[in-house]
Every structure is written in structure tokens, then in C-alpha cells.
Amino acid sequence: MTAKTERSPLITVITPTHNRRDKVLRAVESVLSQSMPRLEHIVVDDGSTDGTEAALARIRDPRLIYVGAKWRGANAARNAGIERARAPVVTFLDSDDVYLPHRVERTLKWFDDNPALQVLLSSYVSLKGNRATNSVNRTAFLSPSMLERAVVAQTAFVAGSAITARRDALLAIGGYDSDITRMQDRELLLRLARRFGAQLSRDIDWTKHSSQNSISGRRAGYVEAYADLMGKHPHIARCYPHVPPFMITRQIIADLLKGRIPEAFAGYMANRSSEALGYSLPELINGYVHGRRWRRDLYDEVRD
Numbered sequence: 001m002t003a004k005t006e007r008s009p010l011i012t013v014i015t016p017t018h019n020r021r022d023k024v025l026r027a028v029e030s031v032l033s034q035s036m037p038r039l040e041h042i043v044v045d046d047g048s049t050d051g052t053e054a055a056l057a058r059i060r061d062p063r064l065i066y067v068g069a070k071w072r073g074a075n076a077a078r079n080a081g082i083e084r085a086r087a088p089v090v091t092f093l094d095s096d097d098v099y100l101p102h103r104v105e106r107t108l109k110w111f112d113d114n115p116a117l118q119v120l121l122s123s124y125v126s127l128k129g130n131r132a133t134n135s136v137n138r139t140a141f142l143s144p145s146m147l148e149r150a151v152v153a154q155t156a157f158v159a160g161s162a163i164t165a166r167r168d169a170l171l172a173i174g175g176y177d178s179d180i181t182r183m184q185d186r187e188l189l190l191r192l193a194r195r196f197g198a199q200l201s202r203d204i205d206w207t208k209h210s211s212q213n214s215i216s217g218r219r220a221g222y223v224e225a226y227a228d229l230m231g232k233h234p235h236i237a238r239c240y241p242h243v244p245p246f247m248i249t250r251q252i253i254a255d256l257l258k259g260r261i262p263e264a265f266a267g268y269m270a271n272r273s274s275e276a277l278g279y280s281l282p283e284l285i286n287g288y289v290h291g292r293r294w295r296r297d298l299y300d301e302v303r304d
Contacts, residue, residue, distance in 0.1 A: 024052060091107060098206060119197070173188075173191045173195065177232065190232075
């Protein structure tokens, strides 16, 4: 062990995992091989039964910290990692994603150069099958109100492995909401936006891999998840009245265009039965028209 790695970590990487042994090993390797070695990687295992613990135990690196228990989902696991973090800066890596070699070094430079910075969102490349798509934000600082707009309108590229924040900021808002199982990253950022702005970086520093069991990748349940988000943040419908109906209608239209008639109907009915939504067909159409225009006007704020 070198003198560098014996010193306290400058950054904590948190990875929740459940029955993804081979993928989490790939994720861990991408962290431990970073160009900046003063880090700790906390892997919080949410009750895996596939030999994850034994596989990680074979990695003889003191920077890797395994936390095993049966948590109440990935968000509770993330919060357990935040509580145990020793570094002042905390970042995340989903177990199916991979950091590029410079991820940690360049992330820390942002915080070293900007002592007041609380939140950073990086850019990434998304891999789905043989297709690679760059998800690149504009390098810009977003004020709290701009951050909220970008999250609400979904104009900024947001994913769990793109988020870095000071540990104190995460603790101040209570970490992740364990009741949210989808759109949890946007929900976290909406609460951060009540207090802090965020720096966007156009630097692609990690790779997002598509997994078959990914919750965010499932089309079914989108409207229900959006209703949960609106229930947590009812001011969105008041401040941005066209955005919720736009988001719902966009999903329904996408299903209709691909011939998924039952899914489109289920989405509409989930909206109608939701206390947080409940939009009629005319309200959805009107919201879609106005919300689409408003969202398009926001793109220049956050995307290159």
C-alpha cells in the first residue's frame, strides 16, 4: 500500500448492487484503476444471492469497502453508503455502469477549483446493444431555479452515475428518497435545487450500459412513476402547469406510434386515476402543445 492510498480519501464512490456479480466487478475495476487513487469505493449489497460478496472479497484493495445487508431497495443502499462515506465529496456509480479512467480526477478538479460548488452533473456515453449515444450537457452553471427547470423539463441529461455532490449537501436534504423506485435521480436533484445550483460538465467521463433488469429502462409503469414524482413535488404542477401533461402525453404518443395500444391506454388510465395527475384528454392535448414549445425553448440553456 502506498502512502497516497493510506491517507484519507478525497472522494467516495457509492455503488448499490443486487445480483449483478459480473457487472459490479467490472464497475469496481473501473473505480480502482482511476488515475487519481485517493478514493474509497463503497459497494452496498442489497441482499445479493449470486456470490457477489465472495467475488468482491477476492479483491485485495483496502479502498474497496463492502457493506452487506438486506436494504429497502437501491435508494436505501445509497443512503447507507452516504452515511459511511469518509470523504467530503460523494459520487455514484450504478453497478452496471463503468467510469472512464479520468472520471474521479476531473470530478475533483471541479470541486477543488470551486469551493462553493455543491453539485456536479457530468456527461456520458450510453451503450445499448451495438449502438452508442453521446449524452452531452453544455458546460454551464445552473442556478437553483435553472436547475429545477432543467430537471422538470428533462432538458439536461441526468443519470445516477453522473451525479456528484458534497456529502454535507446530500445529508442536508436527507439523501435519496427510499419511497421512490424510479426517477429517483431527478427527485434527488429537485430537492437539491431548493438549496443549491449545479455545475454541468460536457466532459464524457463514464459509460452507461443498458441492463435487462433496469427499472428506468422499462416502458411500463412510467406514468405511475411520474405520478409518484409529482406527489412528492406538487409545486411542479402549479409552477409549470403544462409540463406534467406534456410528459404523460409524450409517453402515450410514443406507445401509439409503435403500436403499443394497450400500453398507451394503460398510461392514460393511470393518469386519470392518479390524485397527483388526473388530466382529461383535452388537458393532455393542450399541455402537450404548450409544454413542447416551452421545453424546446429551454434546450439552449443546458445542451450543446
